Amino acid sequence: xxxxxxxxxxxxxxxxxxxxxxxxxxxxxxxxxxxxxxxxxxxxxxxxxxxxxxxxxxxxxxxxxxxxxxxxxxxxxxxxxxxxxxxxxxxxxxxxxxxxxxxxxxxxxxxxxxxxxxxxxxxxxxxxxxxxxxx
Amino acid sequence: xxxxxxxxxxxxxxxxxxxxxxxxxxxxxxxxxxxxxxxxxxxxxxxxxxxxxxxxxxxxxxxxxxxxxxxxxxxxxxxxxxxxxxxxxxxxxxxxxxxxxxxxxxxxxxxxxxxxxxxxxxxxxxxxxxxxxxxxxxxxxxxxxxxxxxxxxxxxxxxxxxxxxxxxxxxxxxxxxxxxxxxxxxxxxxxxxxxxxxxxxxxxxxxxxxxxxxxxxxxxxxxxxxxxxxxxxxxxxxxxxxxxxxxxxxxxxxxxxxxxxxxxxxxxxxxxxxxx
Numbered sequence: 041x042x043x044x045x046x047x048x049x050x051x052x053x054x055x056x057x058x059x060x061x062x063x064x065x066x067x068x069x070x071x072x073x074x075x076x077x078x079x080x081x082x083x084x085x086x087x088x089x090x091x092x093x094x095x096x097x098x099x100x101x102x103x104x105x106x107x108x109x110x111x112x113x114x115x116x117x118x119x120x121x122x123x124x125x126x127x128x129x130x131x132x133x134x135x136x137x138x139x140x141x142x143x144x145x146x147x148x149x150x151x152x153x154x155x156x157x158x159x160x161x162x163x164x165x166x167x168x169x170x171x172x173x174x175x
Numbered sequence: 176x177x178x179x180x181x182x183x184x185x186x187x188x189x190x191x192x193x194x195x196x197x198x199x200x201x202x203x204x205x206x207x208x209x210x211x212x213x214x215x216x217x218x219x220x221x222x223x224x225x226x227x228x229x230x231x232x233x234x235x236x237x238x239x240x241x242x243x244x245x246x247x248x249x250x251x252x253x254x255x256x257x258x259x260x261x262x263x264x265x266x267x268x269x270x271x272x273x274x275x276x277x278x279x280x281x282x283x284x285x286x287x288x289x290x291x292x293x294x295x296x297x298x299x300x301x302x303x304x305x306x307x308x309x310x311x312x313x314x315x316x317x318x319x320x321x322x323x324x325x326x327x328x329x330x331x332x333x334x335x336x337x338x339x340x341x342x343x344x345x346x347x348x349x350x351x352x353x354x355x356x357x358x359x360x361x362x363x364x365x366x367x368x369x370x371x372x373x374x375x376x377x378x379x380x381x382x383x384x385x386x387x388x389x390x391x392x393x394x395x396x397x398x399x400x401x402x403x404x405x406x407x408x409x410x411x412x413x414x415x416x417x418x419x420x421x422x423x424x425x426x427x428x429x430x431x432x433x434x435x436x437x438x439x440x441x442x443x444x445x446x447x448x449x450x451x
Contacts, residue, residue, distance in 0.1 A: 071280050071281060071284040071440070091435070092431045092434070093290070093292065093436060094436070117306075118427075119240075119306055119427045119429055120240065120242045120305070123239070123242070123243075124243035126243070146439065146443075147443055147446070148439060148442040148443035148445075148446045149446045150439070150442060153439075168243075169244070169245070170243075
């Protein structure tokens with residue numbers, strides 16, 4: 041039995057033994073994203089995909105050498121964002137403008153793809169929750 | 176002054192409910208902008224005298240959305256306090272436990288209706304649903320309109336017979352009865368693709384679900400679920416009494432389209448199989 045397999049079995053066993061918590065397991069952040077590879081991004085918002093079960097937004101980020109790379113970020117479900125006061129119009133109003141994001145990169149090797157945990161539009165400076173807080 | 180028996184019973188029920196509430200964590204802390212909802216007076220009643228369960232129900236104790244929001248009292252996020260009403264652990268048949276333990280985290284992730292967009296079904300729609308539900312109740316029917324996946328369910332309360340061998344439906348086929356002020360819904364005949372909980376807890380064709388709906392006051396709906404599945408469970412499992420609170424009427428469309436999740440997780444499966 042490989043170590044990852046043992047860890048998997050242990051995780052499932054713990055999950056079964058624990059009483060069911062009064063919360064809702066939505067997507068498991070840990071299954072898809074790497075909590076050890078979280079960072080801050082600052083760039084220009086370029087595009088929005090207002091889709092279920094999750095939304096996506098795209099940001100042109102300049103790296104240390106000056107190259108611009110387009111990153112995509114996954115968000116909470118749209119209903120959750122809207123109930124929290126973060127709606128589609130807010131994103132549309134900020135396309136072409138500066139945005140700051142804290143996110144964690146995907147585990148599947150896909151380049152320039154991350155889960156967004158929090159976000160600030162330069163236009164209003166309000167810190168908004170975009171997904172599970174990773175750290 | 177003439178006070179009706181019904182009024183006395185309703186007031187007593189509300190008082191008992193308030194007294195049974197756990198002391199909200201941080202209730203004295205005024206920094207919270209989203210707090211535990213007050214009981215809100217007696218529950219409304221239908222013309223036939225039974226409690227009217229109609230309303231827009233939020234899966235928390237706040238009466239509004241709490242995910243992704245700041246300033247929320249932790250007690251307002253909860254459907255129940257495990258210290259006050261602990262929820263028992265399911266006891267599986269050995270083969271079922273072995274099957275669940277054999278699932279990898281990725282397989283469990285792919286089994287979640289929140290990822291694969293298969294309807295949650297009963298009872299998961301009441302156990303693993305972070306979105307709101309609208310109930311419209313009449314003397315002969317209760318309609319449950321789920322925000323998630325724009326899904327709906329009709330439960331007839333007029334005593335009509337159910338088929339001896341019902342088709343396997345995501346929501347099963349139900350019969351109902353009133354136990355005092357509690358509507359009891361018994362359902363069988365379920366689609367086997369659903370999971371009771373998002374941790375690999377699957378079910379068999381022998382699944383029998385009992386839902387108990389109580390409205391102890393205007394602002395609260397209590398849902399208790401019993402899962403009887405002798406092929407999978409060593410004994411029936413009973414949920415804690417889970418609180419839903421009256422929302423503000425805003426219901427959003429949620430069709431699960433353009434689902435990137437399966438692609439992303441499919442890539443992760445390939446990535447893992449390549450030993451990366």
